[in-house]
Amino acid sequence: MWTRERAIVYLNETLNTLRQQDDLSPDNPQVTETLRCLVATLRTWHRDAFGADLANDPALAEARTELPRLCGAAECQMEKWWCRKALASDAPERVLWEFWYLPNYLSLHNAETALAGPAPLRQTVFLGSGALPLTAILLAQADERARVRCVDMDWEACALAEALIGALGLQDRIAVQHARGEACDVPKDAAVICASLLDAPGLYAHLAASGVARLLVRDVEGVYCWLYRPADRPGPPFRQRARTAPSSTRINITRHFERRCSSQGLGAGWPGP
Known part of the structure; x- marks a missing residue:
């Protein structure tokens, strides 16, 4: 069960993990797992109507700006990584259907x-x-x-x-x-x-x-x-x-x-x- 205090700790820890990475691409398994967990967590929060007001909490002021920036940079790297993977394949369309976020x-x-x-x-x-x-x-x-x-x-x-x-x-x-x-x-x-x-x-x-x-x-x-x-x-x-x-x-x-x-x-x- 998520609580407000636990959610604040989780978001700040996620920010710190991404900040420490030199490589934000899928070549870095820690980045891949961190972002996979973040997306899954946010979907759970959305489903359970939890945490909609967390963005207003002063304890998350830095994360509110920096986390989307780092996620955006990681998404750009992820798209390039998957594009290269598709181009290296003899069946690029099949690779696209394996893309993590295709659904x-x-x-x-x-x-x-x-x-x-x-x-x-x-x-x-x-x-x-x-x-x-x-x-x-x-x-x-x-x-x-x-x-x-x-x-x-x-x-x-x-x-x-x-x-x-x-x-x-x-x-x-x-x-x-x-x-x-x-x-x-x-x-x-x-x-x-x-x-x-x-x-x-x-x-x-x-x-x-x-x-x-x-x-x-x-x-x-x-x-x-x-x-x-x-x-x-x-x-x-x-x-x-x-x-x-x-x-x-x-x-x-x-x-x-x-x-x-x-x-x-x-x-x-x-x-x-």
Whole structure:
């Protein structure tokens, strides 16, 4: 049975363990086990409605900032590690199906597809896509007419993602661009997905100036704030239309925003694909 005192000790110990590591990749078994335990623990807390207010405890002030940062760095290394593993295999798609967190991504993909409503995510720009752009891959595999552009500021992640997309034979549906999100050209008729690790302070102003109408922002609530920092939310001209429900099968929630038309109020629907 978890108590508040035990949870505080656990989160601070987890922070200290990750801080002491020189290698945050899956090559370090201590990192892998520490993060596996953290994710499993947070899912249990979510299921049991425990610990939602821990982030406000002064004893966890440092962990509140540093733990998501270290988890984010570890996730970037994990994605690169799995991408290299897939590229080294003669069956890269089979390796992807062995990915530890694939069920989370499948659940997230299904929830976001449902959230988009009647207009499919056929033309999509995926910002902060990383080395293992599973969202783009799932969209492209589900619809041969899909066209997805993956954008990331990490050149190594882009190179790995591009190689993986080629190995999967999806290069005619998925393109990769090395750029900052707030500097890339975004078609106004594309749906934009903002990943959880995206760090782009001027992004929403850029998307508004580009005329973007559909925006899906990945966020976290409750105990999952120990894995990711909560996302900034766009202001006008965007307005939240819907959101996914919190779930123990996926870490993120996704907020669905659409552009408010100045002459008509909140738009009645999506533009065509």
